[in-house]
Amino acid sequence: MEQRHLGRTGLRVSRIGLGTLTWGRDTDEHDAADLLKTFWEAGGTLVDTADVYGDGEAEYLLGKLMAGLVPRRDLVISTKAGSVPDPDRRFNGSRGHLLSALDASLERLGTDHVDVWHVHAYDPTTPLEETLQALDIAVGSGRARYAGVSNFCGWQLAKAGTWQLAAPGARTRLASTQMEYSLLQRGVEREVLPAAIDLGIGLLPSSPLGRGVLTGKYRNDALPPDSRGASEHLAPFVAPYLDETAGRIVDAVSTAADGLAVTPLQVALAWVRDRPGVTAPIVGARNAQQLTAALSVEALSLPDEICRALDDVSAPVHRYPDHDWSTL
Numbered sequence: 001m002e003q004r005h006l007g008r009t010g011l012r013v014s015r016i017g018l019g020t021l022t023w024g025r026d027t028d029e030h031d032a033a034d035l036l037k038t039f040w041e042a043g044g045t046l047v048d049t050a051d052v053y054g055d056g057e058a059e060y061l062l063g064k065l066m067a068g069l070v071p072r073r074d075l076v077i078s079t080k081a082g083s084v085p086d087p088d089r090r091f092n093g094s095r096g097h098l099l100s101a102l103d104a105s106l107e108r109l110g111t112d113h114v115d116v117w118h119v120h121a122y123d124p125t126t127p128l129e130e131t132l133q134a135l136d137i138a139v140g141s142g143r144a145r146y147a148g149v150s151n152f153c154g155w156q157l158a159k160a161g162t163w164q165l166a167a168p169g170a171r172t173r174l175a176s177t178q179m180e181y182s183l184l185q186r187g188v189e190r191e192v193l194p195a196a197i198d199l200g201i202g203l204l205p206s207s208p209l210g211r212g213v214l215t216g217k218y219r220n221d222a223l224p225p226d227s228r229g230a231s232e233h234l235a236p237f238v239a240p241y242l243d244e245t246a247g248r249i250v251d252a253v254s255t256a257a258d259g260l261a262v263t264p265l266q267v268a269l270a271w272v273r274d275r276p277g278v279t280a281p282i283v284g285a286r287n288a289q290q291l292t293a294a295l296s297v298e299a300l301s302l303p304d305e306i307c308r309a310l311d312d313v314s315a316p317v318h319r320y321p322d323h324d325w326s327t328l
Contacts, residue, residue: 001043001298004279007175008200011115011146013076015273016295017046017204019284024057026231027286032061033069034288040070042295048178048204048282050080050120051105063110072111078204079105080150080178082120093123093131102138117144118178121151128156132163132171139172148176148201154191161199176202176279182272183249183314184210184241190318193277202279205272209283209294213241214268216254252313256306269297271310 003012018039023032036047049058059079066072081101084092092098102117117138119131135147149160157177164171177196179188181203188203196203209215218238250264257264272281285291302310 001045001295003045005202006116006146006279007148007196007202008173009146009175009202011076011175013046013280014044015280016044016269016297017048017078017280017282018044018291019206019282020047020049020058020062021053021284022058022286023049024054024061026234029061029064031287033065035285035291036062036065036070038288038291039295040074042292042298044295045074045076046078046204046280046282047075048078050083050118051101051108052080052083052085052120056104056108059105059108063108067110076115077109077111078116078118078176078178079109079114080118080120081105082123089125091121091123093119093121093126093128093134095130095134095137098131098134099137102134102143106143113142114144116146116148116176118148118150118176119152122149122153122156128160129163132160135164135174136170136172146175147172148174148178148204150178152177152179152192154195157192157201158195158199161195161201165199174199174201176204178204178206178282180207181205181275181278181281182208182210183214183253183268183310184246186314186316189316190322197277203277204279205281207284208272208281209265209268210241210246210250211238213238213246214250214253214264216250216257216264218242219247219250219254249310249314252310256302256310260300260302260306262300263293265293266297266300267302267306267310269294270300270302271307273297274301274307 001014004015006013081098082091082093138144161174164173181188253264253267257267283294
């Protein structure tokens with residue numbers, strides 16, 4: 001698999017990443033082992049997790065598999081901290097919480113360091129410089145090799161990235177930002193992506209297949225019994241992308257796939273993988289067969305005319321102040 005630099009750093013990662021959101025909950029140890037082995041054998045290196053996935057079980061399971069299945073040195077492990085199970089405070093970006101969470105992640109993963117450590121979300125109740133200092137301490141202590149953020153909007157990312165660059169050598173530059181990005185969700189193009197490109201921060205798209213909708217499995221009101229849309233706890237996650245607007249985009253993806261003799265999954269994933277500023281989409285597969293289908297996109301590059309057609313049909317409305325006011 002082709003490797004790409006993560007932002008403006010020396011770290012190289014596979015241009016498709018493996019997500020572990022369902023590990024330890026919907027994905028058991030046997031399926032997780034098949035997924036990790038399939039990914040590794042295909043040349044994949046970037047594995048993404050978080051301390052809250054499966055209430056910590058995803059990290060524990062990944063650590064167990066690294067101990068007996070895939071060598072730790074062959075993987076680039078990314079994890080996140082900051083989300084908390086508190087309805088009154090969903091995110092805790094305090095230095096104390098973040099560093100304690102990192103130590104707990106390392107214990108579950110069975111390793112002395114993670115390759116990329118992300119703040120899971122912006123915490124408006126904690127000064128940003130305190131949150132970012134936790135990243136500096138983590139990298140300075142060797143517990144993390146690189147650092148990034150997740151779910152920061154445009155101004156938050158720009159502020160964080162600029163703050164880190166303001167004291168070169170003393171602060172750790174942001175390597176990456178993880179955000180939802182797909183043909184069904186192009187909101188990051190408004191401000192996040194331009195900020196990331198300008199600051200040299202690599203984008204790691206989550207849900208690059210529109211939470212599974214872009215595979216075409218839900219066309220014509222279909223609801224496969226083994227799909228996330230039919231799952232009691234994941235159905236609300238999928239539901240926002242089952243409207244009429246999304247349906248038109250899925251139809252366009254399916255038409256493009258038919259013309260190229262490939263699958264809608266391959267078209268949708270190739271589109272987001274090759275967008276400017278993107279380093280590696282994070283794919284969460286239910287089983288090794290699904291993952292193999294996603295990894296087959298390695299051989300596909302979309303023709304320019306197909307990209308333009310998909311851009312047009314899925315284009316978000318970006319006007320003032322994103323466009324030059326004199327052209328409006």
